[in-house]
Amino acid sequence: MIETSRNGQRGREDSVAVVGAGIIGLSIAWHLNKRGIPVVIYDPNEPGSGCSSGNAGAISPGSVVPLAMTGLLASVPGMLLNPAGALHIPMRYWLTAFPWLARFVSHARPSQVRVISKALADLYAPAIDHHHQLLTEIGAIDLMRKSGQLYLYRDERQLQDSERDWKLRASHGVAFDILKRGEIEELEPQVGQAYQIGVFLPNAAMSVNPQRQALAIAQALVSSGAELVRERVLGFEHSGQTITGVRTDQGSHPHRATVVAAGAWSASLLRTLGYRVPLEAQRGYHVDFKDAGISLSRPIIPADRKVFITPMETGLRVAGTVEIAGLNAAPSEARAKLLYEDLRAALPSVRTEQPDPFWMGHRPCLPDSLPVIGPTEKWAGLFSAFGHGHLGLTASAATGDLVGRMISGEPVPINVAPFRIERF
Numbered sequence: 001m002i003e004t005s006r007n008g009q010r011g012r013e014d015s016v017a018v019v020g021a022g023i024i025g026l027s028i029a030w031h032l033n034k035r036g037i038p039v040v041i042y043d044p045n046e047p048g049s050g051c052s053s054g055n056a057g058a059i060s061p062g063s064v065v066p067l068a069m070t071g072l073l074a075s076v077p078g079m080l081l082n083p084a085g086a087l088h089i090p091m092r093y094w095l096t097a098f099p100w101l102a103r104f105v106s107h108a109r110p111s112q113v114r115v116i117s118k119a120l121a122d123l124y125a126p127a128i129d130h131h132h133q134l135l136t137e138i139g140a141i142d143l144m145r146k147s148g149q150l151y152l153y154r155d156e157r158q159l160q161d162s163e164r165d166w167k168l169r170a171s172h173g174v175a176f177d178i179l180k181r182g183e184i185e186e187l188e189p190q191v192g193q194a195y196q197i198g199v200f201l202p203n204a205a206m207s208v209n210p211q212r213q214a215l216a217i218a219q220a221l222v223s224s225g226a227e228l229v230r231e232r233v234l235g236f237e238h239s240g241q242t243i244t245g246v247r248t249d250q251g252s253h254p255h256r257a258t259v260v261a262a263g264a265w266s267a268s269l270l271r272t273l274g275y276r277v278p279l280e281a282q283r284g285y286h287v288d289f290k291d292a293g294i295s296l297s298r299p300i301i302p303a304d305r306k307v308f309i310t311p312m313e314t315g316l317r318v319a320g321t322v323e324i325a326g327l328n329a330a331p332s333e334a335r336a337k338l339l340y341e342d343l344r345a346a347l348p349s350v351r352t353e354q355p356d357p358f359w360m361g362h363r364p365c366l367p368d369s370l371p372v373i374g375p376t377e378k379w380a381g382l383f384s385a386f387g388h389g390h391l392g393l394t395a396s397a398a399t400g401d402l403v404g405r406m407i408s409g410e411p412v413p414i415n416v417a418p419f420r421i422e423r424f
């Protein structure tokens with residue numbers, strides 16, 4: 001457990017409040033802290049214990065394809081009707097999910113896809129460099145491996161179904177090589193014979209332990225003077241149209257600026273300021289196997305299964321599935337168990353007798369597949385950084401750099417207009 005520091009910055013009017021100690025909030029806090037800006041991070045829970053603790057660890061600058069591409073949409077009805085499908089919405093949640101899904105579908109138009117993928121490419125392109133820099137600064141570079149990533153397809157027809165995705169990636173300069181079966185075996189000998197074609201992305205990396213990564217940043221922050229406060233933010237203090245601090249379950253604390261980085265819980269906080277952000281939690285699961293008998297060198301992604309299989313320092317992790325069921329429903333062990341079959345499909349010799357307890361996390365998802373990053377127009381002193389969806393680990397260090405620059409008044413290196421909160 002990270003010790004809460006007690007150096008008395010809380011309530012200092014020159015400090016910045018970061019709401020949420022997930023990988024996004026922690027990365028922002030680090031970028032503020034290294035610029036000499038006093039920072040107070042509020043989270044009632046252990047740092048990095050939300051969605052950031054259990055993701056697949058893939059650092060994927062090439063994942064510039066928005067989720068709502070028409071190819072995916074065509075397969076949605078089939079997936080919804082199949083209880084074992086990669087996308088699941090319990091019937092009781094259909095009505096609640098419908099408005100979000102309608103907006104999601106509206107972003108599948110080719111003109112929208114072009115704009116969204118450009119914004120994602122701008123944000124993700126420097127992701128590995130930013131992780132490298134941050135992890136070097138905190139003395140934890142061992143957490144990242146520049147491993148590449150390997151997508152797996154059963155046959156030519158399956159690869160052709162994804163052709164539009166790969167063309168879109170190529171149009172943004174994402175490098176990849178198409179591999180024959182023998183070349184797959186050279187990289188990953190234990191991949192099952194069912195997968196005959198591979199696509200290898202050399203410019204991809206992985207975290208060997210996303211939870212340790214978050215904790216290492218939190219520890220480095222505390223060691224270098226930032227304050228981590230176990231309080232839940234309930235709302236904001238303001239004077240006219242300027243946010244002057246946060247109101248927590250323990251009282252009010254003044255700050256010169258406030259960053260909302262509370263992952264899937266961010267929209268409800270911002271409602272108190274009049275924002276109606278269509279943030280939906282896409283619940284995903286993982287299972288780790290300590291004794292899987294598999295030796296992988298990089299994340300593999302069997303495309304038909306829509307899961308990531310990553311060799312973590314804690315064991316072999318299979319992670320994925322999308323379940324839209326809200327923030328409060330209990331995790332479903334049945335959904336987690338579907339991952340076993342995905343794992344066996346890709347790695348037939350895997351041993352699955354000794355799984356760790358399954359894990360579930362809430363991906364913070366906006367219908368256009370873009371996060372919200374930056375200042376708000378309506379409220380001076382208020383910044384947002386949430387909604388990173390399926391790629392929050394990837395974009396975390398780059399998001400930290402952007403928000404650090406914004407708050408300290410430095411120029412930002414990319415067009416951040418697509419990330420404005422006012423687009424909703």
Ligand SMILES: Cc1cc2nc3c(=O)[nH]c(=O)nc-3n(C[C@H](O)[C@H](O)[C@H](O)COP(=O)(O)OP(=O)(O)OC[C@H]3O[C@@H](n4cnc5c(N)ncnc54)[C@H](O)[C@@H]3O)c2cc1C
Pocket residue numbers: 019020021022023024025042043044045046047048049050051052053054055056057058059060231232233234261262263264265266269282283284285286308319320321360361362363364386387388389390391392393394395
């Ligand atoms: C199965 C799965 C696999 C994934 N794989 C990958 C991957 O391979 N690569 C990748 O890039 N991304 C991946 N992701 C996505 C990634 O994990 C998320 O996008 C990322 O963790 C989001 O980080 P966050 O900091 O926004 O949210 P979180 O980590 O959820 O942090 C939010 C924090 O805010 C706190 N909070 C909430 N409300 C309040 C409040 N009122 N006051 C104070 N604090 C509050 C919470 O306690 C929490 O600690 C995956 C996700 C899942 C579920």
